[in-house]
Amino acid sequence: MCAVCGCGSHSEHSHGHHASHSYAHEQHEPHVHEHREPHAREDERAPEFDRGEAEESVRRMRWEAEILSNNDRIAQENRDYLAGLGAVAFNVIGSPGSGKTTLLEEIIRALGREHPIAILEGDQETDLDAERIRRLGVQVFQINTGSGCHLDARMVGRSLPRLDLRPGSLIFVENVGNLVCPALFDLGEHAKILVTAVTEGPDKPLKYPHIFREAHVLALTKTDLLPHLDVGLHAYVENARRINPHLVIFPVSSTRNLGMRPLLDWIVRSARAERVAFSGA
């Protein structure tokens, strides 16, 4: 019988193999007969087994199932949900200690009066970051991932209804401190803001290329510490651009309030563009 589709006969028929697959049909010589029905792409029909055959009958099904399809579907639902409310989300990603929370505190101080801001805090344990944010008087919801190394669309989707969102709301989702895992998971955000401190060294883009490729914006933080390092800003920018020529880079110091204005303007402008794109208003 045919090892690919499990048809009980010895016909010559095509399964549309792509060239990259190297396995061979090991069981039989080419044979001739006709299928009664055309094969579906995913052949779910029960195979007609050759009763007399000693070998187990095997049916191979060619799939094109995206492993992240469930996450991506929920992410799109999140995006639609936010669009319906006129709210826009940013996925804030960076290593532990890169300055994500401090940057968010500065963003809240600068934009909080004019824009409703809500924060989703992803951390493996504790609500220390959420506490810091709460002190600034904005809404914050803590997602503890436990041993999880990233947020996924489902966790965010469950949390969004806990926030009081309105037209113009800016939501910042602070992902778990990690440069590898969060890169794979769309949360339904409008843009990924990558946060990397100059103290992490200029080779970060080369070591973690996937997240630098996926990010829309890089906030290069702690620039006030540059005088203590033996590399200049250009080394960071150059490496980041080698990986992603489209990356928008903002060198900032959150604690000294240096270089924040261009980043804040970008946030406000891109959120407005997103809302216009959705509502035409």
Next chain:
Amino acid sequence: MRRSRIYLQRMHELSLAESIVEIVTERTDAARVRRIRVEVGRALSVVPEALRFCFEVVARGGPLQGAEIEIEEVPISGRCRSCEWEGFLEGFLPLCPRCAGGVEMVSGKELRISEVEVV
């Protein structure tokens, strides 16, 4: 009372393994699945050995227990935006080896179940 806790440091491979199990279970009579073939792009920092390990952990005790997972790593390839160059890239830098122009990635970001074998 302190609950003992199985400490498995979660990695993204674990989430991917859970998705694989979820998708395959949804679409098949999982008890009869013998082999699952997945394509994993090299650009994604997904470690095949970790994925295999996580799959075995996630599948344990369920209908997919014992199914074999076969991981095909897809190399990073691209097309130069400036010259006509097309080919495989060494490493992650999207730079054309011929003219140093920017390269558009053609493959290397795959993350899909490409084949399922049932008995």
